[in-house]
Amino acid sequence: MTTTNNFIFRGTINGEEREFLADERDSLLEALRERAGIRGPKEGCNNGNCGACSVLLNGVLVNSCCVMAAEVVGENITTVEGLANADGLAPLQQCFLEEAALQCGICTPGFLIASTALLAENPHPTEDEARFWLAGNLCRCTGYDKIMKAVLRAADEISPPAGA
Numbered sequence: 001m002t003t004t005n006n007f008i009f010r011g012t013i014n015g016e017e018r019e020f021l022a023d024e025r026d027s028l029l030e031a032l033r034e035r036a037g038i039r040g041p042k043e044g045c046n047n048g049n050c051g052a053c054s055v056l057l058n059g060v061l062v063n064s065c066c067v068m069a070a071e072v073v074g075e076n077i078t079t080v081e082g083l084a085n086a087d088g089l090a091p092l093q094q095c096f097l098e099e100a101a102l103q104c105g106i107c108t109p110g111f112l113i114a115s116t117a118l119l120a121e122n123p124h125p126t127e128d129e130a131r132f133w134l135a136g137n138l139c140r141c142t143g144y145d146k147i148m149k150a151v152l153r154a155a156d157e158i159s160p161p162a163g164a
Helices: 028-035 091-098 108-121 127-136 145-158
Strands: 006-013 016-023 054-057 060-063 076-078
Touching (some): 006 028, 028 054, 091 108, 108 127, 108 145, 127 145
Antiparallel strands (some): 006 016, 054 060, 054 076
């Protein structure tokens, strides 16, 4: 007979203090989706190779399928749902929409989170730098060109280059 131990997950998710019951064997991805009802992070590979489950953990990009929920109690987690605000989409999200940088949508939340982390680290990446940073995110639909165009456009809109 297998027994599981539950624990109370407490932490900040998308700027809101959250508390819910989780299983000690839950990955952060499972806890977010199955326990907290947050559907943005997707399960693609469940081994850290596709980026569909990307979240920010205390501002650092992580694959939530590779992090145990019990290890991040009390931490600050941002999912794609936390990027928009009451006024509407974040500029990066708006650029993805306007540049048609999405198709089926499985990879889109991960790309948005990874791109957010990129632009926080490097506000004006070159295309090569953006491609390198986002190499951990896989897309089977778009061919990446529209994603790159959206990210680079967002970089210019969020933080215009000096002298612009």
